Amino acid sequence: MHQDLKLLNIGCGSAFHPTWINIDLVAASPAVQAYDIRKNLPYISNYFDACYSSHMIEHLTLQEAHQVIAEAFRVLKPQGIFRVIVPDLEVITKKYLYALEQVKSGDLQAESSYDWMLLELYDQAVRTFSGGEMGSYLDNCNIKNKDFVMSRIGSAAENYWQSKEISKQKSVWDKLKSKNLAWLFQKFRIAIARTLVILVAGKEAHNAFDEGLFRNTGEVHRWMYDRFSLQRMLTQVGFVDIHCCQANESKILDFNTYELDVFDGLVKRPDSLFMEGIKP
Structure with missing residues (x-):
């Protein structure tokens, strides 16, 4: 591995490597920085050698996805590589x-x-x-x-x-201990809001309120991509030499050593479309 490379994993979830800077809305590990990736990335322009994002942009609106890719383009150095993976x-x-x-x-x-x-x-x-x-x-x-x-x-x-x-296997107490004070306070606020909604607007509005909260947790797919639409979005942002590749193929130096897409010889997400582009 080349320790001097500057590498950014955007919306990493639980798939990250300590050599990379890993960011996500919620930090799944001390090795991950909590950050709202829908905002401008907190890095200077022309800084990273490669950016990587796997199974993330489909959870954003088209406008938000375009913004994230544009930000990846901004923070990459010239000739920097952007690798993006989505459900195919x-x-x-x-x-x-x-x-x-x-x-x-x-x-x-x-x-x-x-x-x-x-x-x-x-x-x-x-x-x-x-x-x-x-x-x-x-x-x-x-x-x-x-x-x-x-x-x-x-x-x-x-x-x-x-x-x-x-x-x-976890008790209720174990689950509560794993949460921080901000999470508990947010749960308390939501419980109050739920009660007010059902009192003021009834059960149907209460159900709609709960559905709206769930759809904003990041689990729902807000858009889907194929090789044409994803390539078009990367082209619109400014990437060149855009191409589909296999899980174990990448122009990122020594990419397979990070085991982000392939682990122990097995592709982690076989349902995926793998695409890379270069910042000119």
């Missing part, structure tokens, strides 16, 4: 249509794959509770097409099952 709408749609044709032709074995692809296409855009119908599907201990699901979302499934198991 084109592949998801093709696999959904293929599964649809299979079940329509009478192949009942394909029905579970059809169900999953419909969830992959639509659930995260419309869900109103954490995990959504996709989470309910994964909670089924007798998933008929587990290998197919794993081939689609890889370690995301394992992470989901692991987090559920850890959550079960």
